[in-house]
Amino acid sequence: MSIIQNHRKAIARLLMRCLVDRELVARDLANPLHIVLPRWDAKLGDAIVSSFFFREARKLGARVTVLTVPELVDLHRLDFGVDRVIPVNGAPTLAGLGPLVRELGSVDVFVHLVGRIQPIEMLFIRLLKPARVYSLDDALHCVSGKLGDATAQLNVVERYTRVLLDLGATLINRDYIVPLPLPLPLLERQGGSNITHILINPYASRPDKSLGFAKALSLVRALADAWPQHHIGILCSPASRAEALQLEHAIARCNVRTLVELDTPRAVGGAIQRAKVVVSVDTAIVHMAVGLKASLVAIYPASNSSNPWLPPLSHHTRIVFSRQGQRQHTHTGKKNMNEFTDVDVIQPVAELLQESIAETLAVDAHIVSGLGVATGTLARQLPLISRSFPEVADCHPGTLNLQLRQPLRLINPHHRTAPLAWTPSGRTKEVFDLLRIELEFDHLAHRVPAWLYVAHGSPHWHTPTVHEVIAARLELNGAQRCRVHMPAHAVELI
Template sequence: MKIKHLLRFSRDWVRRIFGILLFDIALEPATLPISNLKHIVFIRWDAKWGDAIVSSFVFEHLRKTYPEIKISVVTSVAMSDYFRNYVDVNQVIEIPKRPSYKRLKILAEQLGAVDLLVHFSFMKMKDLYFLSEVQAMNVAGLDDEIQRVNIKLGRDTQGKHFAQKFVVLLEHLGIEAITPKYQVPLNIKAVAKSERFLAMKGERPLLVINPYGSSKKRKLNTLTTKKIIIEALKLRPNINIAILSTPETISEVHELCINLDRNNVFYYPECKTIYDAIALVSKAEWVISVDTAIVHIASGLNKPLLALYNPGEKNYSNWHPNSNKALTCFAKKVNSLDINALNWTQLFASLSELLQL
């Protein structure tokens, strides 16, 4: 696997070099703040729920400062509903995960004249091709090596939380950004459905636990999850505990609940979409999560939170919870990253503190 990863990494770097040679044509230096800002485009085709949530405040600030501005978002099919229905933008364009060069050229034509294009990803060959095709007067990005990026924010935002990178962008546009307020999507039908479900479980404070991250390295195994639940019930025996699941993990969670055999420990059978998970989190008194999307959703909903992370300063500096109600525990450093390698003394102390918030 290491050799395969190294080969892929080397291939991507070679393509990037060719992309720079072929497509990286410098723009005129940016004059900041940009006068007469009419059309701004956010390239979010690699967006996931976590980074979409933590950057969601930027649209509200832009709209307040430039009421007539056209805001376009280019994103994946999976994220399009959020941008279309839960934040204030004018246009959402869906694009495949791996678009062809032809599709990128069509996209550039579709966007038309752009005063500012925001692209915070590390630039690969196709990104560079797209930037060379789009009619953008200014490009803001974190990849300072690229000449096409004439608002270079990489050095200015190094070590900052991902949300703060967008704060710096707004400051460059002459917009004062207060403490970022995330736009968490509360789907009315999903919330009503969760309320009906929880009403059957009795009027008890609710702890929501999400044991599943986006990779095996960030997945709590059954033994670890069970240990956390048992300790939580020792501290607060009269609470309800709901374990988040997905259609892929529901059988595992079902078995765990049967094994624990507690009427106040359960899962939500109707949790089939991210909106169902968000609805359940919105009803929680406390949240424990290994997944950064749920961490940021809980932060946005101002929930007392215990976030579990693998060691790694860069990842944490970018994605830590932005909340004064959040506690953090790190797994111990082991040869292969494993979120289950927890310091149990520290975790139990943090769990006790969480359940007193």
């Protein structure tokens, strides 16, 4: 936000404070209470975190009205059990204040626990004339329940709890309400989707709150390789769907899939409930996982100040912090969600899964000349192989021949084809084994994904020191050696 915009906002706030900010007229609360909670934006996460407030307010016999955007109306009415939900398109305009005030009628309590009260909201409160206003904006005269300084070190749940306690609540259940689909057995009878073991959500409402493409690629690939036996699902919204599909394609792992079918909060809630672990940046997915008591690794920007939106401490929740540059957010207003290592996430996932990480084996290799026939044969083989193992579809139609320092035999491939009739005549059939590996070159900053390619009819089938590798086209720059990283359980050293 520019300096001019900041000054304009400050002036508008000062003027409105002078014109309409007054202490509330003291009066007794009605019975039943009428509580109004404005939620002008479409933030699902905020709604989930405060959902318990509505349930607990009902225990007080209160009548609750929520002002929210159309896309969250059903959530509040059907799932949260709010008595009355009035659809609004953002904060009210000056012309819309009067009709909204008349529609609300008499209001006892106005709860505003997100940021400062904006100038138009000051006028709204003045017209509503509630008996109490709870807010973090301690500077305003109209705020009788001043929670800014008093709850500065508390999370959002504790802030709503303070309001409930002040209204007379005693035993408060702080469990979130999360929308869920039909019971799982019924879903299965209706042909429901496969269960995903590890869910990862790299996307937030803004690019700077999301993982960058390279970081997401590295992290999801690391998860897929650490637990090849588990299905890994990428969560996305309609806005991030194209990038998620691109990410899936780049990851090139058969146990990774973009969950495009999860297009409602209810469907996502069901997937979270069934997952073994959820990994997510700071977004609604985190709060849904907390509400469902799912095993969670949440990725948040590091900060020197208290963050009220951090998930509550729990034995099934881990938080990974992305390091922020010195005064970065202050100067740019943007976060950096990519300053953590893959291991920072892999380790807590392993703790929550209570499973060991697949061990890897590193073997040094020399690049040697091949038989000179692979380019022609692979051009015919790859289209057939990729029908059942699509992650190799974009490989260069030629092999990299490696002489390994340690002889080995492939015993547990990630994929074994059926006998394929790849020759021009179609009479000869051959089986192919493929194993995901990574190649490490001195001249490249990152490892290169590749596949050990074992053709059962090739002379290399009987040469444990020489193996063929396929990958996307490589710029070797004269490199003569590399290091091969592969799953230890997949090979037998000779």
